[in-house]
Structure formats: C-alpha cells, structure tokens
Amino acid sequence: MNYLLHLLIYLSIYSIVAMSLNMIVGYCGLLSLAQAGYFAVGSYVYALAALKLGLGFLPALTLAIGVAALLSLALSLPAWRFKGDSFVMVSLAVQALFFSVFFNWSNPGAEPGTMTNLTNGSFGLAGIPKPSFLQFKADSLPSIAILSLVLATLCGLLCWRLAPAEFKRIKSSLKRPNVEHRQFCQRKARLDTILPSATTRFI
Numbered sequence: 001m002n003y004l005l006h007l008l009i010y011l012s013i014y015s016i017v018a019m020s021l022n023m024i025v026g027y028c029g030l031l032s033l034a035q036a037g038y039f040a041v042g043s044y045v046y047a048l049a050a051l052k053l054g055l056g057f058l059p060a061l062t063l064a065i066g067v068a069a070l071l072s073l074a075l076s077l078p079a080w081r082f083k084g085d086s087f088v089m090v091s092l093a094v095q096a097l098f099f100s101v102f103f104n105w106s107n108p109g110a111e112p113g114t115m116t117n118l119t120n121g122s123f124g125l126a127g128i129p130k131p132s133f134l135q136f137k138a139d140s141l142p143s144i145a146i147l148s149l150v151l152a153t154l155c156g157l158l159c160w161r162l163a164p165a166e167f168k169r170i171k172s173s174l175k176r177p178n179v180e181h182r183q184f185c186q187r188k189a190r191l192d193t194i195l196p197s198a199t200t201r202f203i
Helices: 002-027 035-052 059-069 085-104 141-174 177-202
Strands: none
Touching: 002 035, 002 141, 035 059, 035 085
16 A cells, blocks of 8 residues: 555656646747756755755745746746757756756765755755644655645646646637737747746746
8 A cells, every 4th residue: 555655646746747847848849858957956945944944834835936936047038049959958958957966065974954965965855844734744655645646736727727728829829820920929939938937836
C-alpha cells in the first residue's frame, strides 16, 4: 500500500510539471528546457523558508511561487525576441545555470541552509517540516498523498480555465486572417511573455 501511495505522490508532482510544460509548449509553441530548473527553484525556496524562516505551509508556498515567477523573467522576457531554436538555447542556458548554482552552492563543513551551504549540493535539504494549515496536517503518507493530489487537481483546474478562453479567440482569428491578423499577433506576443512566467507558478 505504501508503494502505491508513493506512486500517487510522484504522479501528482510530475503531473503538475507536465501541465505547466503543456501550457508553454502545447498552447504557446515555445519549447522550454528550463521547467525542471524552475521546479527546483520552487522546491528549494519552500524548503529554506520552512526550515530557516519558520514559515508555515501557505506562506512558504506563496514565497516559492513569487520567487519562481520573478526568476521566470529570465525566460519570459527573451520570448519577445527569440523564437524557435534560439529560444530553446536560451531556456537550456537558464536550466544549466540553475543546475550549476544548486549543485555547487554547498560546503560539506557548513550547516545546510546557510549562505555558505545553501542547497547542500547533491545531498539536498533534510528535516523539512510537514505541511500543515487550518486543521489539516500532512504528517503521514496517506495525508501527503491526499495533499499532493488536491494540489495537482487545483493546478489542472487552473490550466483548464486559463487556456481555453484566450486560445478560442486566437483560433477564431485564424479563420479571418485579413481582418484579425494584427490582433492575433498581439495576443500571441502577449502569451509568449505571460505563459513562461505563469507556468512556473504551478511548479
């Protein structure tokens, strides 16, 4: 049973990453290789906020979303100018930068979570407090599985509500290119900038 619960937790986590990637690649047509990097940004910020700042689940989650969204400017702003293979290379550079920082910002002799050993390298951060808010506390494997499934469901609903409205308008403009081509280009440019930033908030 524990094995199945672990599978459910991993499935929920990676489905959130997959949905965010689907938004930027499937809907916007921008192949990003930096999603895993932003996944790590959110994870490390949440862990450090809970471990070192003593923040609860919701404040730490909000901080992680904010930092990931802010750092996503490194990817969303170049989307105005770089297209196709050029954008892929930019996203790969961002991913390589994240990996280098997270893997190398460590010092075996220092306490994890400090400025000299922020990420603890390949060993990661241990002792992260269990999530809790209101009367709910995820202090067991079944409760963690429920929490991860609820979060994945909320992200799925958000993607479902976010994507169709704008893209239905874009699709209708394609049927009348001479009339609404300029509006389509403006919407496409806006989405190219917004979606890389928005999708990082899911992960």
